[in-house]
Amino acid sequence: MSKRPIRSIKGTQDILPDQSFRWQALESIIRDTMDKYNYHEIRTPAFENTALFLHSVGEETDIVSKEMYSWEDQGGENLTLKPELTAPVARSFIQNNLGGLNPINKLYYIDSLFRRERPQKGRYRQFHQFGIEAFGSEFPEIDVEVIALAMSTFKNLELNGLTLELNSIGSKDCRDNFRKAIKEYLKPNFDKLSETSQTRFNKNPLRILDTKSPDEKRLLKDGPKISDYWTSDDKNHFNEVCELLDKINIKFELSPNLVRGLDYYTRTTFEVTSNLLGAQNAICGGGRYDGLVEQLGGKPTPGIGFAAGMERLLLADQRNFEPTKSQIYIVGLGDSVRSLIVNLAEELRKNNFRTNFDVLRRSIKSQMRDANKLDAQYVIIIGEEELSKNIATIKDLSSGDQKEIPFESILNHIKSLPLK
Ligand code: ATP
Numbered sequence: 071m072s073k074r075p076i077r078s079i080k081g082t083q084d085i086l087p088d089q090s091f092r093w094q095a096l097e098s099i100i101r102d103t104m105d106k107y108n109y110h111e112i113r114t115p116a117f118e119n120t121a122l123f124l125h126s127v128g129e130e131t132d133i134v135s136k137e138m139y140s141w142e143d144q145g146g147e148n149l150t151l152k153p154e155l156t157a158p159v160a161r162s163f164i165q166n167n168l169g170g171l172n173p174i175n176k177l178y179y180i181d182s183l184f185r186r187e188r189p190q191k192g193r194y195r196q197f198h199q200f201g202i203e204a205f206g207s208e209f210p211e212i213d214v215e216v217i218a219l220a221m222s223t224f225k226n227l228e229l230n231g232l233t234l235e236l237n238s239i240g241s242k243d244c245r246d247n248f249r250k251a252i253k254e255y256l257k258p259n260f261d262k263l264s265e266t267s268q269t270r271f272n273k274n275p276l277r278i279l280d281t282k283s284p285d286e287k288r289l290l291k292d293g294p295k296i297s298d299y300w301t302s303d304d305k306n307h308f309n310e311v312c313e314l315l316d317k318i319n320i321k322f323e324l325s326p327n328l329v330r331g332l333d334y335y336t337r338t339t340f341e342v343t344s345n346l347l348g349a350q351n352a353i354c355g356g357g358r359y360d361g362l363v364e365q366l367g368g369k370p371t372p373g374i375g376f377a378a379g380m381e382r383l384l385l386a387d388q389r390n391f392e393p394t395k396s397q398i399y400i401v402g403l404g405d406s407v408r409s410l411i412v413n414l415a416e417e418l419r420k421n422n423f424r425t426n427f428d429v430l431r432r433s434i435k436s437q438m439r440d441a442n443k444l445d446a447q448y449v450i451i452i453g454e455e456e457l458s459k460n461i462a463t464i465k466d467l468s469s470g471d472q473k474e475i476p477f478e479s480i481l482n483h484i485k486s487l488p489l490k
């Protein structure tokens with residue numbers, strides 16, 4: 071009886087070579103863009119103390135209430151696979167005293183995250199984000215730089231059909247007042263609210279605005295707006311952000327009910343959606359989190375950042391490009407040529423030619439078939455006869471032309487070819 075092979079975990083994906091080149095291309099555009107804005111990469115561990123997320127993301131969020139992969143390890147510590155990156159990066163910022171070393175820290179990451187959600191297109195249990203965190207400035211210029219960096223990365227990816235939605239959820243005073251107002255407004259409709267919204271009503275009413283229910287959205291449309299509760303500083307800050315965005319030609323829509331799902335956000339919040347994706351159309355979410363560093367025990371430090379979903383970016387990516395192909399394939403026949411071929415392949419590779427040769431000791435015919443399958447541009451054929459004459463036959467697979475070249479000139483000849 072054959073054994074049933076073990077399968078991967080639901081909601082996780084293998085990224086196979088026919089897709090991994092697209093990931094690499096995406097990553098390289100991200101890194102290039104980060105470089106232009108002078109953001110530097112930070113890498114944090116895959117797991118953290120569970121308390122980190124409880125104290126930052128907040129117990130009332132979907133992430134903490136139902137999506138975290140948490141466990142107690144053999145030493146009795148409560149650990150969690152990171153479900154988001156802002157808290158780990160803030161933890162590291164504090165722990166490594168980055169704020170003490172530089173007044174401004176501009177960090178980026180490309181990383182794996184873990185959330186136990188219901189898997190569907192564009193929604194996985196292990197997924198990837200790239201994102202940035204800029205610590206140290208409370209001024210609108212950095213809000214705009216962060217948004218510009220997100221939009222510029224998407225532009226470099228040639229993504230179309232994007233919408234940038236923008237809002238400000240104000241400072242603490244503003245939200246305290248708004249919280250009272252929204253509770254007042256929703257109170258008569260409390261019974262009609264979903265269970266989630268009822269819980270949020272009591273614990274964190276602002277998050278009701280995050281609802282996905284159309285009925286509740288309709289109800290909220292006529293309700294109080296956060297903007298009515300902005301302090302004059304909040305208002306000035308937001309106006310300046312909008313003016314600067316106009317100045318650099320970044321189009322945006324005001325979205326008065328846009329709040330971020332996580333508790334630590336303040337003032338500017340934004341989201342980028344794509345009309346090329348179905349239900350999971352959010353590509354990127356971000357905002358300001360001026361209270362987070364202090365909340366985690368660091369010196370009060372303003373911060374702003376965003377995170378963008380890599381799987382969704384790749385789903386929206388319409389570019390039609392191909393992985394790099396092999397250039398040279400060495401076809402060999404006979405025991406006596408084997409060491410020569412291994413040696414020649416190494417020499418070509420040292421000279422930066424993408425080179426393959428047959429490692430299955432197949433017939434010439436199937437080696438030629440393999441060379442075609444791998445899209446090689448030229449084959450170098452060395453059989454016993456060629457060996458005895460110290461020559462190799464070099465064949466152009468697209469034209470079929472072939473030439474005999476003395477062994478010692480192979481490298482020079484290959485260097486003279488119009489290889490792609
Ligand atoms: P959503 O409303 O789609 O659940 P979110 O508010 O939970 O998104 P964030 O925590 O802000 O998302 O994460 C930022 C981005 O990461 C999202 O805009 C999305 O592109 C991506 N993302 C979030 N959750 C997943 C997931 N489970 N699988 C794949 N991508 C995801």
Ligand code: MG
Nearest residue numbers: 132133187331
């Ligand atoms: Mg979510």
